[in-house]
Amino acid sequence: MKNITLPEAQQMVDQWIKTVGVRYFSELTNLAILTEEVGELARIMARTYGDQSFKKSDEGRNMADEMADVLWVLICLANQTGVDLNEAFLKNMEKKTQRDKDRHRNNEKLNS
Numbered sequence: 001m002k003n004i005t006l007p008e009a010q011q012m013v014d015q016w017i018k019t020v021g022v023r024y025f026s027e028l029t030n031l032a033i034l035t036e037e038v039g040e041l042a043r044i045m046a047r048t049y050g051d052q053s054f055k056k057s058d059e060g061r062n063m064a065d066e067m068a069d070v071l072w073v074l075i076c077l078a079n080q081t082g083v084d085l086n087e088a089f090l091k092n093m094e095k096k097t098q099r100d101k102d103r104h105r106n107n108e109k110l111n112s
Contacts, residue, residue: 006086034073041066
């Protein structure tokens with residue numbers, strides 16, 4: 001399997017939507033779907049790393065696939081709203097680095 005960049009992922013999703021998916025769902029529908037997908041990921045995380053046990057209905061669910069579902073819908077929303085995820089991510093990393101450069105090192109909870 002090959003590696004892809006964020007711009008390539010955005011292009012791949014857009015191409016799929018236009019050729020297979022007919023059209024994008026509305027932004028609000030995709031936001032609701034994103035929330036649903038995050039919930040499905042949370043369910044698997046809670047059962048894998050938390051205190052809940054798996055149920056029969058959890059069979060066949062895969063954490064990586066659930067994360068990919070979250071990413072897919074996030075990419076859809078980015079495409080619909082004109083967000084360049086590569087640019088946004090790089091700016092966000094810079095913001096976090098500047099804002100938090102000493103914060104986490106000085107956090108006693110993380111250094112104990």
